[in-house]
Amino acid sequence: MGFNGFNVRKPRHRPHGDLIAVLDVGSSKVVCFIARIDEVGRPTVIGIGHQVSQGIKGGAVIDMEVAEQSIGTAVNAAEKLAGETIREVVLNLSGGHPTSQTMAVEVAISGHEVGEGDVRRAMRAHGHAHVPPDSEIVHAIPVDFAVDGARGIHDPRGMFGTTLSVDLHLVSAATGAVRNLMTCIGRCHLACETLVVSPYAAGLACLVEDEKQLGCAVLDLGGGTTSLAVFLEGRMVFSDCIPVGGNHVTSDIARGLSTPLAHAERLKTLFGSCTASIADDRETLHVPLVGEEEPARSTHVPKSLLTGIIQPRMEETLELVRGRLEASGFSKVAGRRVVLTGGGSQLQGVRELAQQVLDKQVRMGRPAPLRGLAEATAGPAFAVAVGLVGYAVEQPSEAALVGGQEEEVGVGFFSRLGGWLRDL
Numbered sequence: 001m002g003f004n005g006f007n008v009r010k011p012r013h014r015p016h017g018d019l020i021a022v023l024d025v026g027s028s029k030v031v032c033f034i035a036r037i038d039e040v041g042r043p044t045v046i047g048i049g050h051q052v053s054q055g056i057k058g059g060a061v062i063d064m065e066v067a068e069q070s071i072g073t074a075v076n077a078a079e080k081l082a083g084e085t086i087r088e089v090v091l092n093l094s095g096g097h098p099t100s101q102t103m104a105v106e107v108a109i110s111g112h113e114v115g116e117g118d119v120r121r122a123m124r125a126h127g128h129a130h131v132p133p134d135s136e137i138v139h140a141i142p143v144d145f146a147v148d149g150a151r152g153i154h155d156p157r158g159m160f161g162t163t164l165s166v167d168l169h170l171v172s173a174a175t176g177a178v179r180n181l182m183t184c185i186g187r188c189h190l191a192c193e194t195l196v197v198s199p200y201a202a203g204l205a206c207l208v209e210d211e212k213q214l215g216c217a218v219l220d221l222g223g224g225t226t227s228l229a230v231f232l233e234g235r236m237v238f239s240d241c242i243p244v245g246g247n248h249v250t251s252d253i254a255r256g257l258s259t260p261l262a263h264a265e266r267l268k269t270l271f272g273s274c275t276a277s278i279a280d281d282r283e284t285l286h287v288p289l290v291g292e293e294e295p296a297r298s299t300h301v302p303k304s305l306l307t308g309i310i311q312p313r314m315e316e317t318l319e320l321v322r323g324r325l326e327a328s329g330f331s332k333v334a335g336r337r338v339v340l341t342g343g344g345s346q347l348q349g350v351r352e353l354a355q356q357v358l359d360k361q362v363r364m365g366r367p368a369p370l371r372g373l374a375e376a377t378a379g380p381a382f383a384v385a386v387g388l389v390g391y392a393v394e395q396p397s398e399a400a401l402v403g404g405q406e407e408e409v410g411v412g413f414f415s416r417l418g419g420w421l422r423d424l
């Protein structure tokens, strides 16, 4: 099956033979995909590397040295398979608490034809005004253009009027977290081509075109984070992130049952569920105790105890998501649909629980099939990595910014936006 998940129009920036490298630095695992663009502009994965991540917590680097090691190992494995060396990666950002805001920008165009310069002027006038201190813009997505108040314009170039306005969706994240990640990547001798927040990539990978157009929320249930994005009319209009994920469920189990973390993880993935069943009291689970070497020193607990630990934590996490979604004002826009993905979405019963808590129709989202990707790396835990490939191919209409200084930010911002407008 061809690569059709991203509505690939034409390879705008990626010529035949071009290499794409993406890196998902997650709290549980680091994934690197290397893909090559074929003659019709589709990516084929030629190298895969993944590795349990260390030194990453809540999506952010907390130990530079060990994080560098796990990133290096994953990248090396992918390079070896691909027979290529990579220098630049499309990189995900889960840490630094990325948050959204929408900003309206207006400039006078005094009756002349709208050109690229006008849009650039609009950005320059107000581009940085609303960004919180100590944070930087990761995404700047024009969600709507209006000329003289007539909204709903996708490309304003060539139109006449007196004022041009742009609704910009800005996603900004803590500067410290962004810099730490960049430094870590730099220490692996890699540069970051673009930074993409996790739920954006997850949405690109898992939502079908109709969902993106009509309005849909995607929820990436990760190890250290739970993040969400709302898509409407083909664009991401809102995103948020909660620093709680599947790893918290695992530590709850370890604590609650006094069992080692590794065993708690095993119990969760094999027998865990977020919805109780009547059989739970009859079924017992073998639980080795923490710090005990002898297998005899273990205990048996009813499965209901395990469910009783998992369910409240998952419920709480989903309630937080509901709260963020409602506070954002985008809950209605997202319609009645929610798509779940990420490693944590594999927890039994999570769909039913999400349906209950969010009061929406919930479906499980597997990433769109990517050529060359083995079954083992095509599951929901790899949605972000697949979405990053999609992002690299599609180059969605936005001005993404990476880098430290204001000036650099500005330059990247305008040149990317200019590039996008030229290519429209």
Ligand SMILES: Nc1ncnc2c1ncn2[C@@H]1O[C@H](COP(=O)(O)OP(=O)(O)OP(=O)(O)O)[C@@H](O)[C@H]1O
Pocket: 025, 026, 027, 028, 029, 030, 058, 059, 094, 198, 221, 222, 223, 224, 225, 226, 245, 246, 247, 248, 250, 265, 268, 269, 270, 342, 343, 344, 345, 346, 347, 348, 380, 381, 382
């Ligand atoms: N079969 C399963 N059942 C339940 N949970 C699972 C299963 N498989 C994986 N998980 C959980 O998924 C989580 C990891 O998900 P994922 O790989 O998406 O995280 P990550 O991308 O590394 O982290 P993050 O995005 O938060 O930085 C872990 O908490 C793990 O326990």
Ligand SMILES: [Mg+2]
Pocket: 026, 027, 094, 198, 220, 222, 223, 342, 384
């Ligand atoms: Mg992730």
